[in-house]
Amino acid sequence: MSDWIKRLIESKRAHRAKLAALPFAEKLKLLGKLRQRTLAIHAARRAGPTNAT
Amino acid sequence: MKDTFSVLNQMQADGIIGRYAIGGAVGATFYLEPVATLDVDVFVMLAQSGSSPLLTLGPVYEYLLAHGHKAEGEYVIIGDWPVQFLPPAGPLEEEAIAEAVAQSVDDVPVRVMTAEHLIAIALKTGRAKDFARILQFIESGVLVTSRLDAILARHGLLDKWEHFGKRFLRPEEP
Numbered sequence: 001m002s003d004w005i006k007r008l009i010e011s012k013r014a015h016r017a018k019l020a021a022l023p024f025a026e027k028l029k030l031l032g033k034l035r036q037r038t039l040a041i042h043a044a045r046r047a048g049p050t051n052a053t
Numbered sequence: 054m055k056d057t058f059s060v061l062n063q064m065q066a067d068g069i070i071g072r073y074a075i076g077g078a079v080g081a082t083f084y085l086e087p088v089a090t091l092d093v094d095v096f097v098m099l100a101q102s103g104s105s106p107l108l109t110l111g112p113v114y115e116y117l118l119a120h121g122h123k124a125e126g127e128y129v130i131i132g133d134w135p136v137q138f139l140p141p142a143g144p145l146e147e148e149a150i151a152e153a154v155a156q157s158v159d160d161v162p163v164r165v166m167t168a169e170h171l172i173a174i175a176l177k178t179g180r181a182k183d184f185a186r187i188l189q190f191i192e193s194g195v196l197v198t199s200r201l202d203a204i205l206a207r208h209g210l211l212d213k214w215e216h217f218g219k220r221f222l223r224p225e226e227p
Binding site for chain 2: 016017024029032034035038
């Protein structure tokens with residue numbers, strides 16, 4: 001594994017640990033935002049491809 | 054989510070449900086970083102209805118609909134969240150409810166399963182996303198190994214755990 005990949009993985013791990021350490025109430029607010037994004041992605045998938053020209 | 058927890062507490066106070074515990078991805082979020090989920094899994098001990106020995110979710114849905122909440126398939130929308138009520142499938146879930154930890158969200162009390170029970174239930178359920186969650190727990194370092202071992206042994210899950218370890222926890226390559 002290259003040093004660059006190792007640093008990337010470590011950086012992601014540190015970010016996840018930082019998120020995990022947030023108060024439960026804060027994390028639940030993030031869950032709400034994630035849910036909205038997931039629903040938006042699902043809706044976009046259902047709508048099919050768009051012609052963005 | 055706070056509104057959802059308030060309704061659960063009121064349901065318990067009104068005798069519609071017994072003890073409850075938040076499980077699934079929302080329960081795991083207490084211990085881990087948040088991971089996208091679309092619903093809230095609430096494991097509930099149900100009050101017995103009349104003289105019938107059968108425990109059903111009927112009174113739960115009747116109560117919630119009477120209080121203005123909407124049913125969508127197997128979910129009831131409480132606050133902004135679809136909530137799925139899950140009666141215990143066996144002794145493991147019963148124990149998880151009984152030993153859930155009291156927490157608070159903006160002064161609203163809520164009971165959340167222990168990390169070790171969440172893992173045991175995920176292992177028992179055995180979908181890809183359950184295995185991913187178990188790996189998250191292992192990496193997070195929040196587990197009390199002796200407690201997890203005891204739960205797995207008590208509920209006959211040691212073979213599954215060993216299989217999980219062989220499949221996903223091979224030593225990292227140098």
